[in-house]
Amino acid sequence: METSGIRACQSCGMPMSAEEHFGTEADGAPSKDYCANCYRNGAFTEPGITIDGMAEKCAAVLSQLFGIPAANAGEFAREQLVCLKRWAGREIPLCGSCGMPLARDEDAGTEADGSLSTDYCTYCYRDGGFTEPDLTRELAVGKYAPMMASHLGIPAEKATEMVRQYLSTLPRWREQGPG
Numbered sequence: 001m002e003t004s005g006i007r008a009c010q011s012c013g014m015p016m017s018a019e020e021h022f023g024t025e026a027d028g029a030p031s032k033d034y035c036a037n038c039y040r041n042g043a044f045t046e047p048g049i050t051i052d053g054m055a056e057k058c059a060a061v062l063s064q065l066f067g068i069p070a071a072n073a074g075e076f077a078r079e080q081l082v083c084l085k086r087w088a089g090r091e092i093p094l095c096g097s098c099g100m101p102l103a104r105d106e107d108a109g110t111e112a113d114g115s116l117s118t119d120y121c122t123y124c125y126r127d128g129g130f131t132e133p134d135l136t137r138e139l140a141v142g143k144y145a146p147m148m149a150s151h152l153g154i155p156a157e158k159a160t161e162m163v164r165q166y167l168s169t170l171p172r173w174r175e176q177g178p179g
């Protein structure tokens, strides 16, 4: 199968990279969109689950991993889930540099010819180039972690860990080695 790096499960948002992370279609082929927890043999493992139910499950994992207070974790999980194909009805692309959902035209960056970018947001990418071309992954972690810490009410070091892990799944930062 073609693995173009890491992909988020379009039901729960879990990053999938290894083949065993992917769910399976009825014919046994790997699912393009869903993880092994959410989707097996061509069907959702929990067909009746609502977005709130899924947010609750994801929030529990986030709380445990990063010490996020339950209420904040629930809200954060929901913000992520609304961009996924299972809940939005279509897959909403995420900015490959900062992870912002490109839900509307005005969220998208612009190419040199003025057309909208399908890969990057307007804050990261304009006129065919990055707005901060010298940004490295670690600098980006330093930039986004404080926002994440205050947004989620978690300590700076937990936010740093979370943002570093998240950015490493995005196309702009994936190629860079650790550090």
Ligand SMILES: [Zn+2]
Pocket (backbone or CB within 6 Å): 009, 010, 011, 012, 013, 014, 034, 035, 036, 037, 038, 039
């Ligand atoms: Zn999933």
Ligand SMILES: [Zn+2]
Pocket (backbone or CB within 6 Å): 095, 096, 097, 098, 099, 100, 120, 121, 122, 123, 124, 125
């Ligand atoms: Zn961006």
